[in-house]
Amino acid sequence: MIREAGKIDRTTVLRSLLIILLIVAAQQTPWPGAPDLQATVPFLAGGVLLFGFLTKQLAVPRFRMPKALACLLLLGGVSALLSPVPWIAIPAFVETALWIMGTVCLISVFLPSSTRVQVVLGIALLALQQVIYACWQLFIAKVEVTGTLGTPNALARFAILSWPLLVAAAVRQRTAWVKVVLAVLIMMTACLVVLSGSRLAVVAFILQAGYVAGRRRPRTMAAGALILSMILLVTAVWGNALRDDDMQRVEAWRLAADLALRNPLTGTGSGTFALYFRMEPPAGAPQMLETPHNLWFRLACETGLLSIPLFVWLILAGWRQLNRLKSESPDDADRAFIPAVRAIILGMLVLSLAEF
Numbered sequence: 001m002i003r004e005a006g007k008i009d010r011t012t013v014l015r016s017l018l019i020i021l022l023i024v025a026a027q028q029t030p031w032p033g034a035p036d037l038q039a040t041v042p043f044l045a046g047g048v049l050l051f052g053f054l055t056k057q058l059a060v061p062r063f064r065m066p067k068a069l070a071c072l073l074l075l076g077g078v079s080a081l082l083s084p085v086p087w088i089a090i091p092a093f094v095e096t097a098l099w100i101m102g103t104v105c106l107i108s109v110f111l112p113s114s115t116r117v118q119v120v121l122g123i124a125l126l127a128l129q130q131v132i133y134a135c136w137q138l139f140i141a142k143v144e145v146t147g148t149l150g151t152p153n154a155l156a157r158f159a160i161l162s163w164p165l166l167v168a169a170a171v172r173q174r175t176a177w178v179k180v181v182l183a184v185l186i187m188m189t190a191c192l193v194v195l196s197g198s199r200l201a202v203v204a205f206i207l208q209a210g211y212v213a214g215r216r217r218p219r220t221m222a223a224g225a226l227i228l229s230m231i232l233l234v235t236a237v238w239g240n241a242l243r244d245d246d247m248q249r250v251e252a253w254r255l256a257a258d259l260a261l262r263n264p265l266t267g268t269g270s271g272t273f274a275l276y277f278r279m280e281p282p283a284g285a286p287q288m289l290e291t292p293h294n295l296w297f298r299l300a301c302e303t304g305l306l307s308i309p310l311f312v313w314l315i316l317a318g319w320r321q322l323n324r325l326k327s328e329s330p331d332d333a334d335r336a337f338i339p340a341v342r343a344i345i346l347g348m349l350v351l352s353l354a355e356f
Contacts, residue, residue, distance in 0.1 A: 079267050088275060089269025130192060138195060152198060153196065155195070156192070159193045161344055164343040166185060170186065200354045249354070253293075255273075268302055322338050
C-alpha cells in the first residue's frame, strides 16, 4: 500500500481531496463550535472539481444515473410541484436533487481503481482522527461522544461506512505491519459504534461483520470483529432497549404512515413532514422532529407509496451490478472491495430504520 500510495500525481491528489470533501459534506454537522461547513464544503468540492477540469487533470465524467434513481428523482419533482405546500417542497427537492446528482458526478470521477489506495488512506486518516477526538470527549472532556461530526448518529454512520473499506484494504495487504495497523484501526472504528450510543448501529455492525466473515478468506480479522461486536452489543444495549424518546419516534412513524395513506400517489412533498408534525404533534411530544427518523416512512409520506418499490429497485439493481463487476473484472482490488460495498449497503439498510 505504501509503495502504491507513493505513486501520487496531481490527478490522484485532486481525486483524493474530492472524496474526502464528499465524506465530510455527507455528515449533518461539523465539529462543535465550528461554523456550519456543510454549506461551504460543496463549494470547495465544486472548486476543486472545476480546477481539475480546467487544468485537464480530471476528465469530464460520463453522467451515469441509474434508472431507478432517475425515476425516484422524477417522482420527487412531481411530488414537489403537486405538494400542498410547494414553497417548502420545491426548494427541499432541488437541494436533495443537487446533492444526489453531484454525488453521481463525483462517483463517476472516481471510477478508476488506481485512486482506491489513496482514498482508503484518506478514510483511514479520518477514522483515526474520529477515534482520537472521541477518546478526548470520553476520558478528558467527559461529554457526549460525537467525534468531530457533531452528533452521535453521524459518528455511527461514519463508522458503518468506513470500517468495511478498511477491512478490504487489510485483506488485500501483504505487508505484515500494515495489516496490523489497519486491524487496530478497524477495531478502534468498531468501538466508535458503541461510543456513539446508537443501538441500531451496533446491530448494523453485527450484520456487516457476519457478512464479511462469511464471504472473505482469510476470515480471522472479520471473525474477530464479529466476536467484538457481540460483546459490544451485550455491554451497550442490554438493559437499555428503550429510551424516553423512542415512543415519540413511534408516534412520528404513525403520523408518517397516516400522511402516506392520505396522499398515496405523490405524498406531501420533500421536506414537509416537519410542517405536518407541528400541526399534528403526538401527544406530549417533548421536541419537534424534522423527519420521521425512518427513511422508508419518509419516502412514503413525502414522495408517495410508489417511491418504496423504486427504492427497492435501486438497491437490487446496485447489488446486481456488483455481481457483474465481480464476474467481469480481473482486478484484485475489485474482488476485495465488492464485499465491502455490499456490507455497507446492508449496514445502511439497517440504519435506515431509524435514520433519514
